[in-house]
Amino acid sequence: MTLAALVLALDYASALIFALTGALVASRKQLDLTGFVFMAALTAVGGGTLRDLLLDRAPLVWVARPSLIVMAAVAAVIVFWTAHLLESRARALLWLDAFALAIAVPAGVGVAMGVGVSPVIVVLMGIATGTFGGLMRDVVGNEVPMIFRQGELYITAAFGGALTAVLLVWLGLPQPAALLACAAVVLALRIGSMVWGWALPLYKPRPPRQP
Template sequence: MTALDLLDYGAVLVFALTGALVASRAQLDIVGFAFLAALTGVGGGTVRDVLLDRNPVFWIGNPDYILIACGAAIVIFFTAHLVESRFRWLLWLDALALAVAVPAGAGLALQMLQPGVIVVLMGVATGCFGGLMRDVVVGQVPLVLREGELYVTAALAGSLAAWFTARHTDDAMLILGSCALATFALRAGSLAFGWRLPVYRARPPRS
């Protein structure tokens, strides 16, 4: 099993946990838990594989990913009530999942010898689309679009770190590690310290 395979497993597991937590907040039944967990877990990787024309898509080639997501959903279904703040757990698990999924996407694009722009975009897509689908399905404002928060920015920075490191070394662990560290540092900083980007504010036109 390669490092990229391990990253895919980790991303599916942690993103699936976030999907199940969202399902608990929406008070869905256990089938809804499984659906939302699987959608969140494999959503970003599916977009990545389709765009890269990777055949078969990773979870079709290995259905264990779906079983992992469903297992995560079952665990959360029976334990979510024990968590004091499910939203706080959701935010931090989502940050961890982002830091695993972004190197999985960028690393695969590098392995396929894609140009830098594609490497960066695949990292962002793999990290962001699963959570985006999750939040849209339950009718919430997606975490990736919350006002000024460093989410897509964190994924972008991590992907750029992977591309930049790959230009100077062939060490896969260093490439993937720099990507994960940059992604998590920015996302965690946004959650813990309120780091934000300036947002657009409408102004009345000049007379």
């Protein structure tokens, strides 16, 4: 599979799963069907939109492929009629978001690699693509953003996956294989944080030293 084909597949997959998470947040807020579609579409294409704007990439991903918006709308309608069947929408949201992050980060990395920007920008575009849609979803839905929840690896997971891809390409691994490794690292770190409590040390205030 070529890099372009893999990135396209990742963009569609991440948009679909992120759309489901947006619709789940809408269900938690008891919005109407229009609200479901808005939240799903916002979450689905938010990260890709920021990525394309920063890379001066035209047209934007959802303008070039309106089917992304249609897919998000269909996902929203499905969740509207089925969300009540879930035993825990909060838990479903957490797991779906983890998989969406693991797919969106390599999508952003792949697009940046295709444009030919520096490795630092490649890593940043991976992080932006993976996190911005979910951040917009949580802010608009008045939820505590997942990227700021204490004791969880989120941006760190995105950074670790994007950095892995850059290093593997530098070592000579084909880009598509590096993107798959990126997805695996992001998912492993995110699941490790959710299930086993992996986390970075938190800042703890200390009283100033007495002179």
